Amino acid sequence: MSTIPEYSNAGELAWLIERLPEVKTRHPRAEANYYGAASEVAKQLGKPADSIQTGASWLHGWIWDPIQFPEQVTDVKLRWFRHLLARQDQVELLKRSGYTDVHAVGSPYIYASSEETQRRPNSLLVMPYHSLPHTVHDLNEETYADEIAALKSEFDVIVACISGTCLKRGMWKDAFEKQGIPWIRGAKQDDQNALCRMATLFRSFECMTTHTIGSHVAYAGYSGCRVSFHGTYFEPNENVYRYAPDYHGKPQLLAANLHKCSQNFLREQFPQFWAHPREGFSDYHWYANQLGEPNRCSPEELAELLNWSPSLLGFAQIRADWAAKDLKVWMKKIRSRLIGPAASTEKL
Numbered sequence: 001m002s003t004i005p006e007y008s009n010a011g012e013l014a015w016l017i018e019r020l021p022e023v024k025t026r027h028p029r030a031e032a033n034y035y036g037a038a039s040e041v042a043k044q045l046g047k048p049a050d051s052i053q054t055g056a057s058w059l060h061g062w063i064w065d066p067i068q069f070p071e072q073v074t075d076v077k078l079r080w081f082r083h084l085l086a087r088q089d090q091v092e093l094l095k096r097s098g099y100t101d102v103h104a105v106g107s108p109y110i111y112a113s114s115e116e117t118q119r120r121p122n123s124l125l126v127m128p129y130h131s132l133p134h135t136v137h138d139l140n141e142e143t144y145a146d147e148i149a150a151l152k153s154e155f156d157v158i159v160a161c162i163s164g165t166c167l168k169r170g171m172w173k174d175a176f177e178k179q180g181i182p183w184i185r186g187a188k189q190d191d192q193n194a195l196c197r198m199a200t201l202f203r204s205f206e207c208m209t210t211h212t213i214g215s216h217v218a219y220a221g222y223s224g225c226r227v228s229f230h231g232t233y234f235e236p237n238e239n240v241y242r243y244a245p246d247y248h249g250k251p252q253l254l255a256a257n258l259h260k261c262s263q264n265f266l267r268e269q270f271p272q273f274w275a276h277p278r279e280g281f282s283d284y285h286w287y288a289n290q291l292g293e294p295n296r297c298s299p300e301e302l303a304e305l306l307n308w309s310p311s312l313l314g315f316a317q318i319r320a321d322w323a324a325k326d327l328k329v330w331m332k333k334i335r336s337r338l339i340g341p342a343a344s345t346e347k348l
Helices: 031-044 088-096 139-150 164-168 171-176 195-201 215-221 251-260 262-267 284-289 299-306 312-339
Strands: 081-085 103-104 118-127 155-162 183-185 205-208 226-229
Touching: 031 299, 081 088, 081 284, 088 103, 088 299, 118 215, 155 171, 171 183, 183 299, 195 205, 195 215, 205 215, 215 226
Parallel strands: 081 103, 118 155, 118 205, 155 183, 205 226
Antiparallel strands: none
8 A cells, every 4th residue: 555755855845844743543433533633622621632432523624714605614414413513603504494502602723732833934835736535636736846846936935734634645746846846745534633733834834825715814924924926726616526525416515616716716805815925915814714713612611522422323313424425426437437537427
């Protein structure tokens, strides 16, 4: 089994690598365990990292407005399931849709600890598009790497952060190395220290730039980076998600999310991000509100909410739903190979 590389050059990145927490791999039982979220709460209580056993859903990431479908804030269809969300407007959306056990507590990222660190002066962290297990891409990686390389004379340090999924697929690594830009791996879902890792990464740089919208935008800004969009913007289309199980039979959901990621929408909604990387957007309170900081709970309150598990029947229902999604993806990929990708985009 191949191992995902961690970084491009240990010598060149020694100053950064030595700051990061060690990787502690543990298979997450539930969404609240992804990236070590529940472990962070346990650590704040002075308890072992695995002391909080939870089956709850805790929404990761940044969900920017507008939100209109329950699927935009959860992939669990069971109305009785416990959901922890970042903001009150997300809670109200689920309540209107019949969900009953929902709570606004802030994003898991706001609870992330961070290693003691100082920002590297005149430094830039680059975060290219983050692929997902079921997404399909036709990106011009070299063009974006070229656009970043053109900034070398303006920054003393430039480092690219590449997701583990992208590294598994061989994405981005060669393009940045060709331009002499070092890279480091981002977060892994099964790493108990993943949130701490990302918080430490962001707090090591003055600026973060990207060419696409995503959670990294809010996380970097919350951690004090000046955030910008720079270079050729990557706008996903229907083809990117043709195998994504969450969109099967849900064209309205897909259309809504593609609209939220479109360049035209984002230029109108978030004009502050369209700037030179040196002059990126920095406003802690804006980012904090986006991630639900006003709803932050004490570690004790959060641990009590996390101390929840579905019944055996409920757990079986969730597993069956996941298995059905995986089967749909497998069937669609087989169909694509037999009759072509265009025909396989029809509803199964």
